[in-house]
Amino acid sequence: MKLLSLFTFFVIMLWSLTITDTVDNSPVWNNLKMKMGKPSTVNKEYALTIWKAMETKSQETAQFIVNKIGGTVLEFLRNTNISNPCVSSITSLLKGFVKTKKWAVKMIDASGKVPEGIVTGTVTSFGSYDECINIKTNAEHNTSGFRGQYCTLRFQPVLPPRPRFQSIVKRLDMFTNFTSSDKIFSILSRDAQYFSYLSFRIGICLPSTCPVEDIQKLSDRVATWMYLSSKTVHCEEKEEMKLDTHQIIVGVVLLLVCLFILVSTTIDICLRKTKEKTEFTGIFSKRTSLEYFLAFSLYTNSKKLFSTKSSARTIGALHGIRLISILWIIWGHLYFYINYQGFTDSFGATNFVASFLSQPLMNGTVAVDTFFFLSGLLTFYVTLELVEKNHERLNIVIYVVHRYWRLAPPLAFTICFTMLIPLLGSGPLWHESIDHVVKGCQKHWWTNLLFINNFVSTKDVCLNYSWYLANDFQFHILSLLILLPLLKSVVRGFIVTAMLTLVSMVITGGITYFYNYPATRLYGILNGDDIWEFCTRIYFQPYTHLGAYCVGVTLGCIISKKQKIRLSALQQAIGWMLTATGLLLVLYGTYNWNRGYESTHTSVILYAATHRTVWALAIAWLTMTCVYGYGGFLNTFLSWKFLMLLDRVTFAAYLLHPLVQQVYYSRNRVHLPNDHYFMTYIYFGTLMVVYPAAFVFTLFFESPFLAIEKLMLRTRTEKRGIEELN
Numbered sequence: 214m215k216l217l218s219l220f221t222f223f224v225i226m227l228w229s230l231t232i233t234d235t236v237d238n239s240p241v242w243n244n245l246k247m248k249m250g251k252p253s254t255v256n257k258e259y260a261l262t263i264w265k266a267m268e269t270k271s272q273e274t275a276q277f278i279v280n281k282i283g284g285t286v287l288e289f290l291r292n293t294n295i296s297n298p299c300v301s302s303i304t305s306l307l308k309g310f311v312k313t314k315k316w317a318v319k320m321i322d323a324s325g326k327v328p329e330g331i332v333t334g335t336v337t338s339f340g341s342y343d344e345c346i347n348i349k350t351n352a353e354h355n356t357s358g359f360r361g362q363y364c365t366l367r368f369q370p371v372l373p374p375r376p377r378f379q380s381i382v383k384r385l386d387m388f389t390n391f392t393s394s395d396k397i398f399s400i401l402s403r404d405a406q407y408f409s410y411l412s413f414r415i416g417i418c419l420p421s422t423c424p425v426e427d428i429q430k431l432s433d434r435v436a437t438w439m440y441l442s443s444k445t446v447h448c449e450e451k452e453e454m455k456l457d458t459h460q461i462i463v464g465v466v467l468l469l470v471c472l473f474i475l476v477s478t479t480i481d482i483c484l485r486k487t488k489e490k491t492e493f494t495g496i497f498s499k500r501t502s503l504e505y506f507l508a509f510s511l512y513t514n515s516k517k518l519f520s521t522k523s524s525a526r527t528i529g530a531l532h533g534i535r536l537i538s539i540l541w542i543i544w545g546h547l548y549f550y551i552n553y554q555g556f557t558d559s560f561g562a563t564n565f566v567a568s569f570l571s572q573p574l575m576n577g578t579v580a581v582d583t584f585f586f587l588s589g590l591l592t593f594y595v596t597l598e599l600v601e602k603n604h605e606r607l608n609i610v611i612y613v614v615h616r617y618w619r620l621a622p623p624l625a626f627t628i629c630f631t632m633l634i635p636l637l638g639s640g641p642l643w644h645e646s647i648d649h650v651v652k653g654c655q656k657h658w659w660t661n662l663l664f665i666n667n668f669v670s671t672k673d674v675c676l677n678y679s680w681y682l683a684n685d686f687q688f689h690i691l692s693l694l695i696l697l698p699l700l701k702s703v704v705r706g707f708i709v710t711a712m713l714t715l716v717s718m719v720i721t722g723g724i725t726y727f728y729n730y731p732a733t734r735l736y737g738i739l740n741g742d743d744i745w746e747f748c749t750r751i752y753f754q755p756y757t758h759l760g761a762y763c764v765g766v767t768l769g770c771i772i773s774k775k776q777k778i779r780l781s782a783l784q785q786a787i788g789w790m791l792t793a794t795g796l797l798l799v800l801y802g803t804y805n806w807n808r809g810y811e812s813t814h815t816s817v818i819l820y821a822a823t824h825r826t827v828w829a830l831a832i833a834w835l836t837m838t839c840v841y842g843y844g845g846f847l848n849t850f851l852s853w854k855f856l857m858l859l860d861r862v863t864f865a866a867y868l869l870h871p872l873v874q875q876v877y878y879s880r881n882r883v884h885l886p887n888d889h890y891f892m893t894y895i896y897f898g899t900l901m902v903v904y905p906a907a908f909v910f911t912l913f914f915e916s917p918f919l920a921i922e923k924l925m926l927r928t929r930t931e932k933r934g935i936e937e938l939n
Contacts, residue, residue, distance in 0.1 A: 323344040362423065362449070366446070378740075383406060533860070593770050667683040799824045
């Protein structure tokens with residue numbers, strides 16, 4: 214069909230040249246030329262005459278095109294051995310086009326044409342998705358009638374076998390002296406490595422009577438002529454929106470929750486407005502079922518959420534560190550979820566990957582290790598405060614259940630929202646981008662709620678980014694190996710922590726060496742199979758991030774046991790120099806690899822084994838200086854009350870932002886510019902959607918369950934802020 218589009222274009226150009234003399238001698242045209250210099254003399258009658266002439270000329274043009282290529286098209290269809298209904302419908306399409314019937318012209322208009330900028334990587338022509346699927350013919354146009362069917366075809370150039378973990382910055386040596394430098398194929402072959410991930414893609418509009426098998430036969434014929442391979446990715450017609458079983462169940466649950474919250478809020482406000490203060494106080498002086506019911510009150514929960522009060526022992530700087538980290542993660546995911554088929558100038562990604570200024574984004578995966586560090590720090594800081602200073606005994610069951618209750622309810626509601634995503638959009642990229650996300654949650658939701666989803670190796674996992682929560686819960690259980698010895702002896706606890714850190718480094722380095730993996734998740738590696746293999750064996754696994762968690766455990770113990778630490782100016786200077794060095798080594802240690810340069814196995818393994826722990830050590834120094842009064846302006850900024858308010862919805866922002874980004878990209882119907890300014894605009898637009906949604910999500914699906922937990926553990930939580938674990 215792409216060949217047909219090209220052929221049609223050249224036929225129109227040829228026909229335009231052959232009729233020039235006729236047009237120039239046309240009375241209407243001569244009259245128009247006389248009027249051109251006097252626009253005021255063109256009245257409505259004359260304009261209508263011109264439009265009638267335009268319609269006539271359009272019909273003549275359509276007739277000329279069909280006369281020239283109609284026979285060739287029909288012969289092409291017969292030789293391709295496609296089904297009779299499809300041949301009949303395409304024949305009707307040609308007849309309708311000759312008569313310039315609206316539905317026929319729309320069907321051709323909705324098909325993709327040759328895109329501008331192929332040489333620079335604009336390899337997709339979407340066509341007009343909505344125009345196509347809204348086409349409907351009646352029986353008078355075709356004996357049976359049909360609808361418009363939007364199909365996506367991919368054409369792939371032939372390439373040699375792709376090396377594992379090939380980066381887009383590494384060009385194929387076989388094309389070094391492929392052709393003369395002044396030929397167009399010298400440019401295409403220079404960027405041929407991109408076609409391991411991209412393909413020439415076109416959206417075409419065909420009658421719904423043509424099954425996918427027929428369309429594949431047609432695309433194969435065209436692909437053979439152009440020495441390409443082809444695949445019909447997806448075909449779809451307009452369908453009425455229907456709720457499936459999962460969506461009905463989710464909808465009922467969400468409606469019940471909202472109703473519950475509405476009633477709870479109403480009762481709460483009424484009780485607070487009552488003049489009988491003693492009655493109000495008496496109700497809440499006892500642990501009644503009403504208290505649990507009022508835990509869902511928006512009024513009470515919003516007051517808590519927007520309060521800037523904090524206890525004296527709260528580590529204020531952690532709010533800023535956590536907020537900056539989640540903003541960094543959202544920024545990185547904005548690029549991670551890109552479908553480069555929908556971008557202009559995709560070949561320009563090479564310059565972005567190799568840019569010095571882009572390296573913090575390239576290595577943004579260490580931001581998640583900041584969260585593991587914070588998790589270890591807060592877990593041990595709060596637990597030791599409760600157990601040792603308040604003379605409480607560690608209850609292992611409550612210790613584990615608390616963490617599960619903290620993570621599971623918001624995660625469960627996020628899975629519920631995922632089931633509803635199919636109702637939010639459509640488009641040329643929609644099904645290939647969204648279907649696997651939804652089906653993964655329909656099939657594997659239970660692995661998320663058991664926090665074992667990071668061990669699922671199939672690609673159709675539920676919320677692939679929620680591997681972090683599985684790791685966090687697994688670390689919480691594993692932390693008992695440190696906590697129990699630590700309560701008896703600090704030395705024993707630190708020895709176990711050091712051993713676990715060492716084990717983390719050895720396992721990560723060993724797997725990297727054994728499977729010949731890159732040092733980290735390099736952004737220039739775009740092949741989905743390679744990325745998934747690396748993630749399931751390295752990135753998603755707890756042993757990779759255990760070192761960062763153990764660093765947090767160590768600092769949490771120190772802060773709990775040491776009220777003050779004196780640091781001389783020299784010690785502070787050395788500490789900041791080592792911290793800056795560590796941060797720069799982690800962020801820019803992969804610079805040459807991102808530029809395509811080879812490196813020794815030793816450096817790859819060393820970086821893979823240590824960079825996440827080194828990052829956590831640098832963040833630990835920053836945190837420690839803020840805690841012990843050496844942070845100065847940095848501590849003042851990180852402890853800013855405004856940042857604290859935004860930080861309170863960090864968990865909700867983490868859960869929601871990938872869904873927002875994926876829905877946005879998947880709804881696209883046109884090319885997006887491959888431009889940093891545009892991505893910056895999209896980033897801030899994402900924040901404007903995510904954070905208001907995160908506040909609502911927190912009030913509806915997180916705060917009520919935290920309030921219920923506090924009621925269940927009232928005697929424990931009232932003594933010391935176990936809520937800091939939140």
